[in-house]
Amino acid sequence: MSNMPEKDLILIVDDTTTNLEIVSQALTHSGFEVITAIDGEVALKQVQDRLPDLILLDVMMPKIDGLETCKKLKENLKTRDIPVIFMTAISDTHTKVKCFALGAVDYIIKPFQKEEILARIHTHLQLRHLTKTLEQRVAERTAALSQALEELQKSQLQLVQKEKMSALGQLVAGIAHEINNPVGCIYGNLGHTSAYFQDMINLINLYQQHYPDPVKEIQEEIAAIDLDYMRADLPNLIASMKESVQRIRNISTSLRTFSREDSDRKVYCNIHDGIDSTIMILKHRLKVSQSRPDIEIIRDYDNLPKVKCFSGQMNQVFMNLIANAIEALEESNIGRSYDEIEANPNQITIQTRLIKDANHVLIRIKDNGVGMSVDIQHKLFEYLFTTKPVGQGTGLGLSIAHQIIVEKHKGSLEVYSTPGKGSEFIITIPICDNP
Template sequence: MLHTSPENNLILVVDDTLTNLEIISVALIDSGFTVITAINGEQAIQQIESRLPDLILLDVMMPRMDGFETCQKIKANPLTQDIPVIFMTGITDTDSKVKALNLGAIDYITKPFQKEEVLARIQTHLQLRNLNKNLEKIVAERTAKLDRTLRELQEFQVQLVKQEKMSVLGQLVTGIAHEINNPVSCIYGNLGHALTYFQNLINLIELYQKNYPEPVEPIQDAITAMDLDYVCDDLPNLIFAMKEGIQRIRDISNGLRIFSRADTENKVECNIHEGIDSTLLILKHRLKGSEISLPIEVIKDYGDLPLIECFPGQLNQAFMNILANAVDALEESNDKYSLEQPKQISICTMLSEDENHVLIKIKDNGTGMSSEIQQRIFEYLFTTKPVGKGTGLGLAIAHQIIVQKHQGNLEVNSQIGMGSEFIITIPNS
């Protein structure tokens, strides 16, 4: 059982009768308690404000401010509301006792009282208070520990999801890129030869036309049917268009490999702009717009950045999550936008003034968010999207990648109706 040492406890005795005040004070001091006194409610409040007692013995019948009003003021103050109050009075009616207890008093001692009874009740209530304090401390410590454990578990779960997602994506993209590259390289390489062959054939036809200007009727009919002049003019254009299409496929394949590149245990030097461009390449189908949605204009303002030591694959995932969030915000309402006010995402990169950090600012002119949402936007599993539309992991993962993995910073500035800006800060070292 927890025992309370009197020497460690301060008792405030409030009574307008000096004889009662002296008798109680002497008894308490003889028992080892530290005692302070007050002869009315106002003085008691002043004593409490200067030094918080561990327990208050409070007389009911006092001039100007009686014990009930004094108790009410004590319990109304968050700093003093937990101090045990024991009423002392000669009034013995039930209504007064009920009123005292309803005001927050823990006990009611009627006069005349026995010294041993008063001391026993004081000791009991002090022990109960100390038990409550210890219990509250234990609960607070365990709650904090549980919060830490839950946070660590959530971070671990997010890490697993992120690693598995990137691992699967990396394997998928690597396989697709490999399968695409072989036929694409074949087509791209042969298009040049095909153009040369066609040009040689056209030259040969022109040579025949020059030396045999009057072809026989079947040949003339074939020339007319195929519109030979148009074919000769248009065929090089077709070849060039095909080469551009194949080059586009090669760029997409290369962008996918850049985006999903596997990270090593150590940071490597990386071109930040390549990572952002590869992310935009993957999101291009969402930027084009549709029959029911206007396209999204991307404005890039890239600064002159050095190669940055980072984990490229993870950093690209952070870019993807932030940019996808911006696209989601712009897709929420089409009524706001028009040809005069298009949907826009601006991406600005620069070095900090001391050149020790790289800044990446991603801003949209979407619906924006309230300050309450901004405070929770990076929490695990927090989402404002409808059920089935969002997991609440995207921005939490981005925050984890930038802050924990890269010792950087991710913050958001936003206003309702004014869009949002995410500012990424990464050490330049």
């Protein structure tokens, strides 16, 4: 019998033959066993016969695309734990966040870099093998090994958090930067447009003053274009456009605030800026729809000093908690009419307070949504715990939030909830490291 270790099996799914050949050859030369599939249907059949250790999955494919293929893999008990790395030429934030939401561990941007593919595959295979090994040992040994598993899970949590937020932050900051130039140009030119229009109106007024009875052709044209209405309405149009452009500028500022990269050291920042930027980013989920009125945001801000913290990580906590509150409200609306919701509106209350000893700040995020049972409250911050269906929740959001507040900022994160009456999350963090 041979004592050589068994090769890791990699499944490559891509509808482009050239990509299959290039990636397959690179992985084979690096010591992996490789199998390929030209579309999602073939891949789903192959994994039933033999489970790969890792799957490289193209996003854009005919029949079943990569996102749907990943969803089906995660719905299957046999295949849901196989690490999936997406291969894509698409670089928009929405697609990448959706990939992570479906359970992917990573993504690789086309055109491929051999060294990058190999580095990412080695990293995730190591995590995969380490997880499997520890799970087996936990089943065989004493409670001491459960502590080791917990440490591994925390390491994985930190890796997922760093990779996802770093990628998302870079993309969001890049988009915000690219928006600034054209929006600034439009905003500036609208000012000139308004001034030019006023100059033309002044000139028309002079003409009408000195030539009150123009020729018939001019009179007909004035009537055709409804000059008086145009003169009255055009300033309103310009003002409306300026207001819309200003909103885009505010969104861009919020994106840059939210995606601010954290250094190795904490910095003093305005907590309210982080909350407001998060609300701005989630604005599309708050505004009125066919089924319900606007979700009301009630701000009750205290006069807080700047807080020394990792601002990007704090913004991630706000994003998780406010997004969860929106989902709880949407769930509470099921079966209620528009008029019923309007009579008892959806509300999210965000309150900040300076605690009397002046060494800590308190942040409350409260909704009047569906609420949760005591049992769920006890499990809420556990790693991988989720109440959502498979493929719709990772079970990482609140565990990451708890880790950021408790471990990174030496604070506390608590939840209080009553079924049918809503939930409240309370964050307490020190103003500085040595209060």
